[in-house]
Amino acid sequence: MTAAQNLTDPAKILLQVRGLNKNFGGLQAITDVNLDLPSGVITTLVGPNGAGKTTLFNMITGHLVPSSGTVHWLGESLNGIAPWRIARKGIARTFQDLRLFNHMTVQENIETVMERSSWLWQRRSVAMKQKIEQVLDETELASKRHERAVDLAYAERKFLSLARIMAGDATLWLLDEPASGLDPRSFDRFVALLKSYAQRGVTICIIEHNLDIVIRLSDTVAFLDQGKLLAQGSSEDILKDPHLAAIYFGDR
Ligand SMILES: Nc1ncnc2c1ncn2[C@@H]1O[C@H](COP(=O)(O)OP(=O)(O)O)[C@@H](O)[C@H]1O
Ligand SMILES: [Mg+2]
Known part of the structure; x- marks a missing residue:
């Protein structure tokens, strides 16, 4: 459909x-x-x-x-x-003020979401690692994975907020x-990202x-x-x- x-x-x-x-x-x-x-x-x-x-x-x-x-x-x-x-x-959401864990790393910010998501809870290691890599790639945050959220540029913080949603289920x-x-360059990535998730069935x-x-x-x-x-x-x-x-x- x-x-x-x-x-x-x-x-x-x-x-x-x-x-x-x-x-x-x-x-x-x-x-x-x-x-x-x-x-x-x-x-x-x-x-x-x-x-x-x-x-x-x-x-x-x-x-x-x-x-x-x-x-x-x-x-x-x-x-x-x-x-x-x-x-x-x-039902997942982002906030206007982002609400990241500022003193955790990019990867830790993503992991905190996954620990609560049920399908990964059982089989953490493999599926979780794959999903983290995928989300880091899609948001172009892979090279920043060990940086603290507070040290990121503004656009990167916005993408991290999105990554935390993408990593959940x-x-x-x-x-x-x-x-x-x-x-403007981030706009294009952003639009493409949301469209691809919508095509995968996300509302x-x-x-x-x-x-x-x-x-x-x-x-x-x-x-x-x-x-x-x-x-x-x-x-x-x-x-x-x-x-x-x-x-x-x-x-x-
Ligand atoms: N917790 C609150 N207490 C009192 N007024 C609020 C509260 N939250 C929002 N408002 C008011 O409700 C109206 C709608 O706010 P909001 O939903 O934040 O608008 P938008 O997100 O469209 O900019 C505004 O007048 C705002 O000041
Ligand atoms: Mg508002």
Whole structure:
């Protein structure tokens, strides 16, 4: 099945968000959001700063409790489940502030993820080593494996954050601005990497501001503004909408 076919097939929905709301005191950060993430599809979440994108991720991953509404993963409600349990179910994420283990090496940062992933736990040595080498290669971090995360360049830190997800066995990746601040050469590697994992069956939801990346990567784009999901469609449809463009570029 292709991503385009899965996009319209209700049987392929892995994660389903329905009627989700979040208030912080008087601030309504998320209002009645519905979103489906189908298997193998790359969904991009776009919208101005403060739109509620990270808050939406935080509710999916259990880092925040919704004020109301539901999140279902493979038909099972995630409401009230701790973040680490949700991660074990196959939902991995990155954070805007990366949250690397700064004083561990690149390789150790990757290994900490693998020790928690079940399929490698039994047969650590061979499979784990192979996977580490593959991920180090794919992220071009092999020559830096013994450097501490804190000593890496910014782009390398972003790729290490991605490497930690690639090394696990999650089926859904939630990526919070993973490409922000990358240089153009890194953009190409980044896009190629995500596409190749999507082709291998990983489902990806990515928060992204760079419209060139949005166009190259997205099977579908969801547009969030002031906590509301205003529109969802192809990148072409979303980006050519003058109303959305005015919101996005701050020309209300
Ligand atoms: N823990 C929190 N407590 C209070 N307000 C928050 C919290 N997290 C986010 N917000 C607010 O909710 C709104 C959405 O934030 P966020 O989800 O981080 O937006 P985005 O990721 O789209 O930039 C913002 O107004 C932000 O200040
Ligand atoms: Mg954010």
